[in-house]
Amino acid sequence: MSSFSLLHPRDQIVATMERIYGHDMTTTSGGNVSVRDETGDVWITPARVDKGSLRRQDIGCVHPDGSREGPYPPSSENPFHLRIYASRP
Numbered sequence: 001m002s003s004f005s006l007l008h009p010r011d012q013i014v015a016t017m018e019r020i021y022g023h024d025m026t027t028t029s030g031g032n033v034s035v036r037d038e039t040g041d042v043w044i045t046p047a048r049v050d051k052g053s054l055r056r057q058d059i060g061c062v063h064p065d066g067s068r069e070g071p072y073p074p075s076s077e078n079p080f081h082l083r084i085y086a087s088r089p
Helices: 009-022 078-087
Strands: 034-036 042-044 060-062
Touching: 009 034, 009 042, 034 078, 042 078
Parallel strands: none
Antiparallel strands: 034 042, 042 060
């Protein structure tokens, strides 16, 4: 098990986006990342937030029942992420 997997999903997403953005592999508005945890919650980058300055508290959570938490709506790509997780248990 890597130390990366011990990080909270919010921290994993922020670290991943920093690497992607830092290597010019996305723009401030592009590229979305999600993590599904052991409870089935999906943590995902927010919509309409600069990915180059993403903070831990910006990351939202979508619960298996469809309810969500976070200061921003999830990425507009959220339905695609959820379908992928549903097909890859």
